[in-house]
Amino acid sequence: MDGAPDTAGSDRSAPPAGNGDGAGRSRDHLYLAIQTDGQRLAAGLIRLLHAMSIGLDLNPSDFQCYALLRIEGPMTPGEIAHSMKLATGSVTVLIDRLEARGLVERDRHPDDRRKVIVRPTEMPGTVPATGAPLGIRDAMLDLHSRYSESELEVIADWLARAGRTLTELAAGAHR
Amino acid sequence: MDGAPDTAGSDRSAPPAGNGDGAGRSRDHLYLAIQTDGQRLAAGLIRLLHAMSIGLDLNPSDFQCYALLRIEGPMTPGEIAHSMKLATGSVTVLIDRLEARGLVERDRHPDDRRKVIVRPTEMPGTVPATGAPLGIRDAMLDLHSRYSESELEVIADWLARAGRTLTELAAGAHR
DNA sequence: TCTAGTATCTCGAAAAACAAGATATATGCG
DNA sequence: CGCATATATCTTGTTTTTCGAGATACTAGA
Secondary structure: OOOOOOOOOOOOOOOOOOOOOHHHHHHHHHHHHHHHHHHHHEEEEEOOOOHHHHHOOOOOHHHHHHHHHHOOOOEHHHHHHHHHOHHHHHHHHHHHHHHHHOOEEEEEEOOOOOOOOEOOOOOOOOOOOOOOHHHHHHHHHHHOOOOOOHHHHHHHHHHHHHHHHHHHHHHHOOO | OOOOOOOOOOOOOOOOOOOOOHHHHHHHHHHHHHHHHHHHHHHHHHHHHHHHHHHOOOOOHHHHHHHHHHHHOOOOOHHHHHHOOOOOHHHHHHHOOOOOOOOOEEEEEEOOOEEEEEEEOOOOOEOOOOOOEEHHHHHHHHHHOOHHHHHHHHHHHHHHHHHHHHHHHHHHHOO
C-alpha cells in the first residue's frame, strides 16, 4: 500500500517558493480558510462517528474499541487494553459484549496460544475497511464527480499527507 | 460564516464533463486513491482524538461530551443528554466531573432560569475552537507551505464541501 | 525439567449509567 | 391574578461497567 505511486505530479519536497509575488495576504486567507474548513471536516467526521455509535447502540467504550479494531486491524486483548488504557479484565467483558452482538470474533493466535486475536467481522451494507455505512461512499463519489482530474490529484495528495501528519501527531502525543 | 466567499473559482454546480477523453480509468484510479487516503485521514483523526482523550485522562463518555461541546458550542444538559442518548441524571454528574476539572463551566440561561448552559472553558495551549493541541496547527501550516495558492484553493473548497457532506450524512443517520 | 515471564480470564469492590421521582421555573387559561 | 400543566435540572436507589488483584494456561530460557 505504501509503495503506491505518488498520485500528484509535483514532488512537495520543498515549498513552491517561486510564486511569491508578494501575495502573502492571499495565502494567509487560504490558510485560515483551510483551518476553518478543516475543523468543520473534523467536526463532520466526529458527528458521523457519533451517529454511528448511536446507530449501533454501543456505549462509548465499546464503540471506541470497535472503531479501533476497524482502523488498526485485528489486535489482541492486551493490545486493546494498552491502547485504550483499560484494565485487561475490562477488555475481556467488553469483547464478550461485542462478540455477543456478532461485531467481532475471537481467534487463537497460531504461534502463541496464550494470545487471542480479536477482529471485526464483515458487515454487509458497510464499507469493509471502516464499517461506515455505504451512503458515505456514494456521497463522496458524487462530490468528487465535480472535480477535474488534476484537482483530484491535489486532493488525493493532500489527504495522504494530512493523514500521515495526524497519525504522527497522535503517536507523538500518546506517550 | 456560511456567507464567506467561495474560495475556489470554479462553480462546482456540475461535473467538469469537458475533459472526458476516455480517461475513465485514470479517474477511477483517483477515486480509489481518495477513498483510501480519506480513510487514512479519518483514521489519523480518530487516533488523534483517542490520544487527546488519553492525554486529558477522561473516560470515553466524558471526552465525547467535551468534544461535542467544543464542536457544537455551548449546550444545555438536556441537549447533551438527547444528543448522547444519556439519561439526564447521568449528564448531571458527567458535567459535575468535567466542571470539577475546570474543563467546562455552568451558567444560568438569561431568559429561562430552569435552563443551564454548559460551555467549554478556554484552554491555554490549545486551538480555541477545537481544544486540539497547538502542534497540530503548526504541523498543518508546515504541510500547506508546500502547496501553491491554486492548489490550496482546491483543497479548501474540497474541505468545505466534504465537511458539509459528512455533517449531512450524520444528521440523516441520526434519526 | 524447572523457573520466570507473558497473556488472558475470573472475582469482589468502586465507579458510572439508568429509571423514576423531587424541586424549581415557565406558560397558558379562566 | 391564581392555578394547572409543562419543562429543565437535580437527587435517590438499582443495574451495568470498570478496576485491581489474583488464578490459569502457555512460552522461553537456564
